Amino acid sequence: MRRSTFLYSGAGAMLAVTLPAMRKRALAQDVIDLTLTSAPLQFAPVSGISFAGLAYNGTIPGPLLRVTHGQRVRIRYVNHSGVATTVHWHGMILPNDMDGVPGVTQPAVPDGGSFMYEFAPGPPGTRWYHDHAAHLAAVRGLFGMFVVDDPHDQPAGAEFALVFHDVPSMRSVYAAMKGTSNAPMVDPMGSPEMDEMRPGDRMGDEVAYPAHCIDGASYPGTKSLAVKVGQRVRLRILNASPTQTRYVRLAGHRLLVTHADGNPLARPIETEALRIGVAERYDAWFEVTRPGAWLLQGISADPLEFEQAVVVHTEGMGNAPPMGNPQTLEGVDYFTYEKAGGIGSSVDETGVTLRQPFVLGGGGYGSSIWAIDGKQWPNTPKIRVRHGDRVLVRFTNKTDMEHPMHLHGHVFHVVEINGKALARPLAKDVSLVPANGGTLSWIFDADSPPGRWLLHCHNDVHMMDGMMTEVDYLT
Numbered sequence: 442m443r444r445s446t447f448l449y450s451g452a453g454a455m456l457a458v459t460l461p462a463m464r465k466r467a468l469a470q471d472v473i474d475l476t477l478t479s480a481p482l483q484f485a486p487v488s489g490i491s492f493a494g495l496a497y498n499g500t501i502p503g504p505l506l507r508v509t510h511g512q513r514v515r516i517r518y519v520n521h522s523g524v525a526t527t528v529h530w531h532g533m534i535l536p537n538d539m540d541g542v543p544g545v546t547q548p549a550v551p552d553g554g555s556f557m558y559e560f561a562p563g564p565p566g567t568r569w570y571h572d573h574a575a576h577l578a579a580v581r582g583l584f585g586m587f588v589v590d591d592p593h594d595q596p597a598g599a600e601f602a603l604v605f606h607d608v609p610s611m612r613s614v615y616a617a618m619k620g621t622s623n624a625p626m627v628d629p630m631g632s633p634e635m636d637e638m639r640p641g642d643r644m645g646d647e648v649a650y651p652a653h654c655i656d657g658a659s660y661p662g663t664k665s666l667a668v669k670v671g672q673r674v675r676l677r678i679l680n681a682s683p684t685q686t687r688y689v690r691l692a693g694h695r696l697l698v699t700h701a702d703g704n705p706l707a708r709p710i711e712t713e714a715l716r717i718g719v720a721e722r723y724d725a726w727f728e729v730t731r732p733g734a735w736l737l738q739g740i741s742a743d744p745l746e747f748e749q750a751v752v753v754h755t756e757g758m759g760n761a762p763p764m765g766n767p768q769t770l771e772g773v774d775y776f777t778y779e780k781a782g783g784i785g786s787s788v789d790e791t792g793v794t795l796r797q798p799f800v801l802g803g804g805g806y807g808s809s810i811w812a813i814d815g816k817q818w819p820n821t822p823k824i825r826v827r828h829g830d831r832v833l834v835r836f837t838n839k840t841d842m843e844h845p846m847h848l849h850g851h852v853f854h855v856v857e858i859n860g861k862a863l864a865r866p867l868a869k870d871v872s873l874v875p876a877n878g879g880t881l882s883w884i885f886d887a888d889s890p891p892g893r894w895l896l897h898c899h900n901d902v903h904m905m906d907g908m909m910t911e912v913d914y915l916t
């Protein structure tokens with residue numbers, strides 16, 4: 442057995458990380474050993490903000506983990522966070538007992554305890570890892586990106602990993618869980634979220650964020666991305682916000698989206714802005730055709746949103762005032778599942794052996810109930826599959842919020858949205874189900890390792906208030 446160098450960011454604030462070039466081929470006998478240690482961290486990305494956070498290896502986000510597909514990892518998790526936690530490897534297909542869900546796939550690791558995670562990371566792509574929110578530990582900072590390099594990918598002139606994350610007001614998190622938060626909705630004008638608002642709507646479940654960050658820093662403290670004219674640049678972007686969909690633009694450029702949640706699109710699509718639901722990832726490329734300095738930034742109605750930005754600049758332009766973007770989506774051609782997948786005639790249900798309709802409900806003002814078929818976890822109806830089943834899950838969303846529904850341990854295909862079939866289904870592991878009667882369907886094959894795989898809303902407030910179920914393999 443041979444040990445390999447583990448490539449990840451060093452200590453200190455993990456700023457925008459330049460991904461180093463990887464070896465072309467990984468050897469199956471490669472095993473990478475790493476330790477992740479969680480502990481409290483006073484996180485102060487902007488002056489006046491000091492957040493009682495939790496960090497892996499001393500940074501929020503945790504270190505960028507990166508392996509080549511085919512390598513194995515052995516990750517010792519040491520919990521000094523003060524609460525019982527686990528580590529979930531989001532988007533990975535792995536043995537069920539490595540999935541990191543407390544009380545479902547393993548006992549929670551107590552404070553002072555440790556656990557060894559050992560698996561072959563895959564499928565290749567932009568994935569991530571985080572606590573599974575038993576005690577709001579993910580909300581407080583226990584998350585990071587995990588890149589599984591695909592040796593078949595075309596090379597990029599430069600490549601950057603960007604984790605968009607927000608510093609929550611914990612008071613507002615607790616109020617949101619009771620449905621009595623007075624934090625406003627901050628989605629930008631022209632977004633579906635804003636368009637679906639009706640006069641007098643009281644949300645009650647919004648979380649207030651006193652700071653917004655990219656890779657542990659807030660603009661203008663974020664580390665610039667240095668590029669060269671002529672380069673094709675690859676961005677790997679994760680929305681690690683506990684609750685908010687994020688829109689992202691790069692001034693002066695269009696973005697070519699090649700991967701959704703790390704999985705290649707059948708056909709890459711050019712867009713002016715990304716729309717990234719909670720826990721989603723997109724790989725987006727742009728070409729540097731001229732010297733300059735531009736802001737890559739989050740677009741929202743939040744007056745603090747300017748903090749979620751980094752400067753992209755060519756040589757010698759590091760001090761030039763960067764070109765920015767208006768904080769609106771009106772007139773902006775942004776990424777949608779419909780555009781990426783194209784509208785087809787009908788859903789191809791070939792081979793489907795199991796159909797599971799789910800109604801998403803709850804979320805009234807003053808209510809702490811978010812539900813699936815009227816029930817809260819753990820009383821929600823489960824999907825029971827046999828190995829080899831092909832499962833069609835159809836969500837109907839009766840609430841006035843979109844829900845980023847996530848399935849552990851599988852890649853599903855989004856085949857339908859709001860009654861329209863997608864011509865090219867999108868391979869994903871989390872997808873936004875539209876609000877106010879909206880529908881969305883997945884098809885997935887039950888060919889993962891057997892076990893109990895969670896299916897839940899990745900909005901942490903909704904998940905903790907019960908919008909969660911599971912896919913169980915019958916043996």
Ligand SMILES: [Cu+2]
Nearest residue numbers: 844898900903
């Ligand atoms: Cu939700």
